Amino acid sequence: MPSEAYDPVLSATLAERQRIANDLHDGVASRLMMLLASLPPHGHANRQIAHGLQECLLELQMTVDGLSAECMSLGEMLGNLRYRFEPAFRRSGIAFQWQVSDLPSAARDDDCRTNHELCKIVQEALANALRHSGARHVHVRLARDGTDGADGMLALEVRDDGRGLPGSGRHEPGAARPKAGGLRNMRARAEAIGAGISIANLSPRGLRVSVTLPLERMPPAAETALASPR
Numbered sequence: 001m002p003s004e005a006y007d008p009v010l011s012a013t014l015a016e017r018q019r020i021a022n023d024l025h026d027g028v029a030s031r032l033m034m035l036l037a038s039l040p041p042h043g044h045a046n047r048q049i050a051h052g053l054q055e056c057l058l059e060l061q062m063t064v065d066g067l068s069a070e071c072m073s074l075g076e077m078l079g080n081l082r083y084r085f086e087p088a089f090r091r092s093g094i095a096f097q098w099q100v101s102d103l104p105s106a107a108r109d110d111d112c113r114t115n116h117e118l119c120k121i122v123q124e125a126l127a128n129a130l131r132h133s134g135a136r137h138v139h140v141r142l143a144r145d146g147t148d149g150a151d152g153m154l155a156l157e158v159r160d161d162g163r164g165l166p167g168s169g170r171h172e173p174g175a176a177r178p179k180a181g182g183l184r185n186m187r188a189r190a191e192a193i194g195a196g197i198s199i200a201n202l203s204p205r206g207l208r209v210s211v212t213l214p215l216e217r218m219p220p221a222a223e224t225a226l227a228s229p230r
């Protein structure tokens with residue numbers, strides 16, 4: 001049987017996922033949004049609550065996006081991330097700069113994993129910048145860099161100008177405290193797709209999460225997709 005043949009089980013599963021996504025979107029997410037909008041902007045306690053609500057909302061929105069999507073290109077997934085995070089950075093008074101260009105159109109089934117892991121790394125780096133950095137600027141950059149053989153590298157970077165990591169200012173493999181999973185997970189995700197990762201403070205201030213992926217691991221650039229907000 002050809003692989004494109006109608007599969008009733010898959011079709012029912014996707015329909016059910018979409019239904020759950022719609023319910024979450026129209027129910028809990030819009031309720032959280034209303035709560036956030038109704039909080040007075042003044043007072044430390046209110047700001048703390050707003051921050052917590054904002055994080056819950058972001059988490060939920062990303063989950064909904066993931067449920068709705070079968071397999072998106074890297075450009076589409078990054079566009080979603082940008083769309084979701086922009087309001088959160090604006091609310092926190094952090095300038096959010098987005099420089100994504102020349103993306104390979106990674107939409108083959110076997111690239112879904114790569115796209116997913118790359119986006120989860122960016123998501124966690126942005127969530128950390130929002131939550132921990134105290135930065136004034138956060139910058140996302142993705143481009144083809146240098147030449148590694150004929151194909152070059154995909155270079156992905158999330159950089160802020162905040163307080164940076166405490167201690168040595170560098171996250172090493174196996175160095176994460178057991179309770180703090182985000183940095184450790186970023187490293188595991190990069191390793192799982194054969195990417196290199198460095199998480200280290202910048203001088204004089206800030207933190208940079210930098211991921212490099214040999215482009216031979218991505219499909220050829222059949223089209224140039226620029227990630228843009230919806």
Ligand SMILES: Nc1ncnc2c1ncn2[C@@H]1O[C@H](COP(=O)(O)OP(=O)(O)OP(=O)(O)O)[C@@H](O)[C@H]1O
Nearest residue numbers: 128129132133162163164165180181182183184207
């Ligand atoms: N951009 C950043 N600026 C300053 N400190 C950071 C930044 N990112 C991470 N950190 C520091 O590194 C610690 C570990 O980050 P990590 O993402 O692993 O855990 P977490 O964000 O505290 O919890 P979670 O498991 O929910 O991600 C943070 O608690 C924070 O002290």
Ligand SMILES: [Mg+2]
Nearest residue numbers: 124128182183
């Ligand atoms: Mg974290």
